[in-house]
Amino acid sequence: MRNFGCLTAVAICAALAGPALAQDKTITGAFDVGPGGFPKGFNPLAVTSGFMWLKTYYEPLVVYDAGLSELQGALASEVAISEDRKTYTFTLAEETWHDGEAFTSADVKFTFDLARNPAAASVFAGRLSAIESVETPDDRTAVFTLTQPDAQLLTIIGQVMILPEHALSQMAPESIATSDWWSTSPVGTGPFKFSRYVTDQYVELVADEDYRGGRPKVDRLINRYFENSAAAVSALRAGEIQFTYVEPDDARSFDGNDAFRVIEGPSWVVNYIGFNNELDLWDDVRVRQAVMHAIDRETIVTALYGGAAEVANCGYTAEALVPGGIEPYPYDPERAKALLDEAGWDETNGSAPIQWLTYYGTPQAANVMAAIQAMLAQVGVNVVPRALDTPTYNSITYKVDGADPAQFALNYGGLTFGPNPAQLNVALNSSQIPPAGQNIMRVRSEALDGAFAAALGETDDAQANTRWQEVCRVMNAELPWATMWVANRYGVVSSDLVDFVWTPAPGGGPYADHPELWDIR
């Protein structure tokens, strides 16, 4: 039984702040997907990032705290989970939609029915498949019934923004996905109301006067879009915006500057070199071990990340999830060469070029890949980095009839492994090979599948970490992917902002950042 009820304190704080100030207060930032172009999506059921921004005008039922350590109530004031973990009962908060309609359990049912409907282009459909039904015994209660326990369900529910049934129910699910409602007149329950979207430039929100957490302290919240991080950083320095994500290099340039505060935190994303396990090239585990030994991860972390990254020897870095005694794969080019010799690398591939794909377009990633390329070349593995736009990357890696070795032998990417460790399952379980899931590396490991199954089905909280440690141990020994490090991410915020909460959560969270309390001097 978990209990959430922290909203009273918020309400009191907000009430003490008093009525709206006379002058028009505006906070502007590059909040959403960070620098890198225009909004990737306004439909919260179709996006995998930008949740931090969406949560300023929509709200999920539950949400992580700002430290991403536990879930707390948002639109649900309380959630009760049955002993067998197959029934979740949400008690809903009192709130009205921005257009004045009352928020009820019918909206919750509507949202989750829509989110589970693949026709609505929902990205959650697969991950909510454990839900059998959503019942609404009364206006303020929603009961979710599951077919089987699912350790990550509540985490997923924390990303599903509740949508207004009265505004969307008359549209067919297919047309909801492409409707312009999302970018012209969306209605949410969050502390801010959607005002307007100037295409590719910015989104403007205005304060919701009757938000249950109190009227926001600022009148307007503006999310600007930038072509690249350079433009965003310049705008930040010029005082045009008060917040943006930044690259590590840029973050360092703000050190010792009193006008700004640098926020640093783990990204919860493990960077990895992925082997296309379908190819014979990588069959021998010694080859994969050689790749690990050939890369000087410590020096890369020191030089290219300024020390702000943690070397990862499996998919996890949290102390509780990493068992003792796993192989640390130290930098040892001689050992790497020896392993390659034993595995007969000269016969299987030799110095033939190996395409190494990535979807990262940042200068940081280009530098990291250039460094790794040089290190691998030292031991006789000739990789050719190739940065692609996301659609092309997908078209190659998700190809259903097996990937073409000439195009995709290796990839470099990042996978979200937290706050819920179950999130790696979709990328490494053999049941998740495309089109079913995201296992583009085509990992087919019975040991790993078994470890995931045991961890996901575990009903005893006390045992959960031990189960995840086993997952880590298998990854570390079998090396279906070469995990590199977990880098820190950075945001820089103007010192003019008061009570501003931001954390570099994967996909933008969401998390309890309480935008209604943000203020600007």
Place this chain on the structure above:
Amino acid sequence: MTGYLLRRLGVGILMLLALSVLVFIMLRLTPGDPIDAYINPSAPMSPEALAELRRRLGLDQPLPVQYLAWLRAAAVGDFGFSTQRSGVAVLPLVLDRIWPTVLLMGAGLAIAIVVGIAAGIWGAVRRGGASDLALSIFSSVGISSPPFLTGLLGLWFFSTQLRVAPSGGMLTPGAPFSLWDLLGHLILPACLLSIGHAALIMRYMRSSLLEVLGQDYVRTARAKGVREVWVILKHATRNALLPVITLIGSTIGIAIGGAIFLESVFNWPGMGLLLVNAVNGRDYPVIMCATLVIGACVIVVNILTDITYAAVDPRIKVAA
């Protein structure tokens, strides 16, 4: 004249249609599958959902059918939806971006024309002098400098060193519209855009004027005692302008190219930025529509140039 205009317009429309076929074929010859752009990288779709999406987008039909379907829709202004942005129609998106580009190019070309013609006259009059030499060096370097390099240098110098220019964008977001704000954002990219064109116009103007100054009627004017300034400004310049007008008309295409790079450097919300982003994200509907709109603009500008030419040069009689 009307008949000539109509014929030019008819040819223009035919060109546009041919262009749409060309672009359509080229885009469908791409190695990837247009449907890929609809798939979220971290959330693949089921094969059924994919097939449904493919059917809805008409991507399962043969190419000519796809083209005709596209053309029929385009005729009523329906260019489909941007694949990169959820639920954003293409045509308004593209049309929204015309004015910023026209503004940037217009300002850049205006500066280039004024500066280029003035410098060209100056160079011709001071032929062989130190200022003529300086101007020709500027002109040679200007022609050889790509706009993105001058853009980077300008951004570096004025924005990061002197800190007198904004870092990019067209308007300060959230602020009420003001002409000063717009001009403040416009002046640097427009000046940088004008460099290459000013250099080219100057070079043409200089040699054209030199040629005209050697001709009989100029000598006659001088012999009649007309003041030198007047000879140059009235008699010679007007005639020397003819090839320059043709040049300006034919450089519109180059100007669009330059604008694309400067829009990228300065985050200027015009057609160039839109197109570059669309190409990066393989947003086919936007690429098609933007390409055609730009093509249409160029065709219209070419017609306008011909008309201007006819108006300025009395020797050209437009035969019907």
Place this chain on the structure above:
Amino acid sequence: MTARSAGPIRRAAQRFAMNRQALLGLAILAPILTCVVTYDLWWGFGPNDIDLLSINRGPTAAHPMGSDGVGRDVLARLMQGGRTSLMVAVISVAISTAIGFLVGAFAAFGGKFADAGLMRFVDLAMTLPPVIFLLVLASIAGTGIGPTIIVIALLSWPVLSRMVRARLLELRERDFVVAAKGMGAGVPHLLLRHGLPNCIDIIVVYATLQVANAILLEAGLSFLGLGIAPPESSWGNMLNAARSGTVLEQYPWQWMFPGGALVVTVLAINFIGDGLRDAFDPRSGLN
């Protein structure tokens, strides 16, 4: 039996040798070419030698142009980048010159319908601003040296084909061509024996100036991330690094040197091209 004997060519060479600007161009280009072609014989660093312990260092005695984000020597990358940029430019111009000559020649010799069809196609290809075409082609071809060469080659031929056609149309009516035709000479014979020698001046001038243009096109494409992709170096993708604010502001040596190399090289080639044009056709001052 050619329309122009060796005489005019010798005269052109003499005129070229008298042109100070053209000689200056040669004087600038020769050392650049030499460095770019031979640098791996005498320069101690390779373009992809990383040194993570000295990243983003300004110019020093060991690295006269500083080092980049993974400690690579900027000078070595600059020279390798020049090799890439020049190679892409020269090969693409060779291809586009061949296409341009053949299209123009077939239009002139291939009969009325071939002429009309080809020239309408050329009109069409010239409707779009070149950079727009470049972007559309690049979105199809993808990144890398091969695709970049193809994209630039496909873009640059229409102007040449028009010039070749105009020259050959004039030639077609001359006695010796009519005579050759009357003696049963085929189109290939006409092209090689009469067409090519009579267009050689157009082609040389066009190709030279187009190399400068192609260098700029490659740089532009790579600058937008659509041309040569790192870690392969080219002048354009070295400039691409400056799209990061940190590099633009704090490590200017990483982009100013390639930018300078680009401008100087293009300038030198333009000088040579202008000199060649004036040498072949002394009256062409206006163009």
